[in-house]
Amino acid sequence: MKDEIKHIVDQAGQKARRAARVIAAADSRQKNDALLAIAERIDAAADAILAANAVDLQHARDKGIADALYDRLELTPARMQGMTEGLRQIVKLPDPVGALGAQTIQPSGLRIGKMRVPLGVIGIIYESRPNVTADTAALCIKSGNAAILRGGSEAIESNKAIADCIGQGLKDAGLDTSVVQLIPVTDRNVVGCLIQSTEYVDVIVPRGGKSLVARIAAEARVPVIKHLEGVCHVFVDEAADLNKAVAVAVNSKTFRYGICGAMETLLVAEPVAVRFLPLVKSQLDKHEVELRGCEQTCSILNGIAKADEDDWTAEYLAPILSIRVVDGLNQAIDHIAEYGSGHTDAIVTESLQAADKFQRLVDSSSVMLNAATCFADGFQYGLGAEIGISTDKLHVRGPVGLEGLTTEKYLVTGDGTIRN
Amino acid sequence: MKDEIKHIVDQAGQKARRAARVIAAADSRQKNDALLAIAERIDAAADAILAANAVDLQHARDKGIADALYDRLELTPARMQGMTEGLRQIVKLPDPVGALGAQTIQPSGLRIGKMRVPLGVIGIIYESRPNVTADTAALCIKSGNAAILRGGSEAIESNKAIADCIGQGLKDAGLDTSVVQLIPVTDRNVVGCLIQSTEYVDVIVPRGGKSLVARIAAEARVPVIKHLEGVCHVFVDEAADLNKAVAVAVNSKTFRYGICGAMETLLVAEPVAVRFLPLVKSQLDKHEVELRGCEQTCSILNGIAKADEDDWTAEYLAPILSIRVVDGLNQAIDHIAEYGSGHTDAIVTESLQAADKFQRLVDSSSVMLNAATCFADGFQYGLGAEIGISTDKLHVRGPVGLEGLTTEKYLVTGDGTIRN
Numbered sequence: 001m002k003d004e005i006k007h008i009v010d011q012a013g014q015k016a017r018r019a020a021r022v023i024a025a026a027d028s029r030q031k032n033d034a035l036l037a038i039a040e041r042i043d044a045a046a047d048a049i050l051a052a053n054a055v056d057l058q059h060a061r062d063k064g065i066a067d068a069l070y071d072r073l074e075l076t077p078a079r080m081q082g083m084t085e086g087l088r089q090i091v092k093l094p095d096p097v098g099a100l101g102a103q104t105i106q107p108s109g110l111r112i113g114k115m116r117v118p119l120g121v122i123g124i125i126y127e128s129r130p131n132v133t134a135d136t137a138a139l140c141i142k143s144g145n146a147a148i149l150r151g152g153s154e155a156i157e158s159n160k161a162i163a164d165c166i167g168q169g170l171k172d173a174g175l176d177t178s179v180v181q182l183i184p185v186t187d188r189n190v191v192g193c194l195i196q197s198t199e200y201v202d203v204i205v206p207r208g209g210k211s212l213v214a215r216i217a218a219e220a221r222v223p224v225i226k227h228l229e230g231v232c233h234v235f236v237d238e239a240a241d242l243n244k245a246v247a248v249a250v251n252s253k254t255f256r257y258g259i260c261g262a263m264e265t266l267l268v269a270e271p272v273a274v275r276f277l278p279l280v281k282s283q284l285d286k287h288e289v290e291l292r293g294c295e296q297t298c299s300i301l302n303g304i305a306k307a308d309e310d311d312w313t314a315e316y317l318a319p320i321l322s323i324r325v326v327d328g329l330n331q332a333i334d335h336i337a338e339y340g341s342g343h344t345d346a347i348v349t350e351s352l353q354a355a356d357k358f359q360r361l362v363d364s365s366s367v368m369l370n371a372a373t374c375f376a377d378g379f380q381y382g383l384g385a386e387i388g389i390s391t392d393k394l395h396v397r398g399p400v401g402l403e404g405l406t407t408e409k410y411l412v413t414g415d416g417t418i419r420n
Numbered sequence: 421m422k423d424e425i426k427h428i429v430d431q432a433g434q435k436a437r438r439a440a441r442v443i444a445a446a447d448s449r450q451k452n453d454a455l456l457a458i459a460e461r462i463d464a465a466a467d468a469i470l471a472a473n474a475v476d477l478q479h480a481r482d483k484g485i486a487d488a489l490y491d492r493l494e495l496t497p498a499r500m501q502g503m504t505e506g507l508r509q510i511v512k513l514p515d516p517v518g519a520l521g522a523q524t525i526q527p528s529g530l531r532i533g534k535m536r537v538p539l540g541v542i543g544i545i546y547e548s549r550p551n552v553t554a555d556t557a558a559l560c561i562k563s564g565n566a567a568i569l570r571g572g573s574e575a576i577e578s579n580k581a582i583a584d585c586i587g588q589g590l591k592d593a594g595l596d597t598s599v600v601q602l603i604p605v606t607d608r609n610v611v612g613c614l615i616q617s618t619e620y621v622d623v624i625v626p627r628g629g630k631s632l633v634a635r636i637a638a639e640a641r642v643p644v645i646k647h648l649e650g651v652c653h654v655f656v657d658e659a660a661d662l663n664k665a666v667a668v669a670v671n672s673k674t675f676r677y678g679i680c681g682a683m684e685t686l687l688v689a690e691p692v693a694v695r696f697l698p699l700v701k702s703q704l705d706k707h708e709v710e711l712r713g714c715e716q717t718c719s720i721l722n723g724i725a726k727a728d729e730d731d732w733t734a735e736y737l738a739p740i741l742s743i744r745v746v747d748g749l750n751q752a753i754d755h756i757a758e759y760g761s762g763h764t765d766a767i768v769t770e771s772l773q774a775a776d777k778f779q780r781l782v783d784s785s786s787v788m789l790n791a792a793t794c795f796a797d798g799f800q801y802g803l804g805a806e807i808g809i810s811t812d813k814l815h816v817r818g819p820v821g822l823e824g825l826t827t828e829k830y831l832v833t834g835d836g837t838i839r840n
Binding site: 024241368392408409411416419 | 643
């Protein structure tokens, strides 16, 4: 069976390699035509897609899956509309491919510049949400890449129905239907084969829970653009405007508990702790956020639980917050270096020097000043689209938009120039 | 034994993680002071380094190693001088760390920009040449990274002597001596541990032959910036100026046979083959380059060997050249896609349309127009330094200078800004 699966994945890989050259050569208009055609095909096939989704939902009910998973699996007319709107928005984004940066003239007379080009073949591994099929396909097409999709087995019928529309839309635009391929087999070995396929796949983008991503990262031979976790901090400096600090801290925690940019630990400079902590607590109490504090925090805020060592590394994704009083800026930076996840961390201060030091020395994908951590998002950063947030340092870091799915090559121009 | 080695590598990793924060925070002046101090220490210890090198050379002779390897291992006064000159040149390069790119204002009022920052801890795995110890240490220091060096066992005494000078120079500049650590153990398991050490090492840069690099790439869990091979092409288009074409082709092959940017296959458009091939042959004959041609080439150039399938993928690194006559531009692009290594490929043409198509569609780290492939080099591109040439697509592609050893983080600036 494993050999059969490998054969299926290899065949998809070979087709994707060929299709990658087609989509890399396509101009913006052709790619946009394909995206619009896919949106039309999805609109036209709405009933068929919802019927396929109903089959998946029935299987899910038969298996007794959890409510949260069921919710993610379900396609509603509103979600269908969101999916095609998303496609049409990607049409409006600038095409990253072919952009040529500044060129320099070297002593040899050569002109040197860099041109942005697609990565090649992108493998997307995701879980239950069927709309990811359309979203990621669209981002790959626009960025000039071929895609091999491997969705969750629980969404296979929905994904197949959407993939059919993608194939038809590509064909409508005169493009190779293999530009986007959904692996139609639900066998678990597909993932194992895909992440080992260095010959045919240039990068893997896993979209799912931490355990899926961690497993893929541990076993992949193909490079992975991955998001592991967001243990985000807000540090209230001694030079903070405490009104801004309360607003930023409360928003960072409560905007949405389940997002990776949510604050999980609040660090407070000792000189302002006695004034600040009761202020922020009164606001957080309104949201019924459970507080877990260091010893000093507990002595200032009566009746809250004591944080233990695990609380400093916990990604709660829930109305729970750990709070630590630190000596000042340096200890805050040390705490983040020791316990943070390198996702997003913020300082609240009116001191230029403190702001500069924090922004230079905190080694996270986003370092914020007087802004809520929940802004960590490709749309908020003006990327126009987001395939995920990378907590890796290499290739792409932070919110990943179309540019993160491309690379650059050197263009070198001479006039019969030779080297002596 | 394996556990002991893992312990040694882990300890070095822990120290490197701490030292990485020190060197990341160091300003340009302190880093430059360290580089100058290291150069002085190496100058002052020249006799001791040459004596250590003599021990390595004696061991090498006892073992009967090959002449080429012996040559790479040997430090001469001239090479010693080259080493310290290299350090002083890196002092003059601009510091990549802290550079802040263009910032945008988003609808939320947030100001978004990207700051260039070090990667963290870089593991360097290299073979016999002891001067790599100083070169790579200097590039890591200047780019604000900590380095863990693992040199070839045959050069261990030379490397230790140079590493002593590096440690002293770091200390002279008031920096943590753990910023650059040489693993003093020659056990082969060191490499295995280092490339698995995702906790302590951010990227591995192997510098050595193809078999070393391929093995590391196959086994590493830490991301690798790697160079595999350069099977470089020159395509002589039907619209080429044949004088330029001869100059570019001959220079691409004969500038130096052993460099990765040397041309290995010459592609010639059919309409100009009869005129061009005898011209280029007469020049290549002067260099005694062995020619291996496709059928059509052999029919034009009498008495040359027939190329077989393996010749199209061979990285000769020798005075041998394979030649193929192609229909024209499209077949040249197809040939490069099928047989090339994605390193450097050139077109010679006076046609704007052919040049544009070739530069857009050839998916190599450098795509050249009317220039010799042997220019593929960080110094020639104005990078000022080079740690290698990446044939990967992710993170950094083509010649890797200081910037390739850094990453970017988002700086997000508000004024108590919250998300609604």
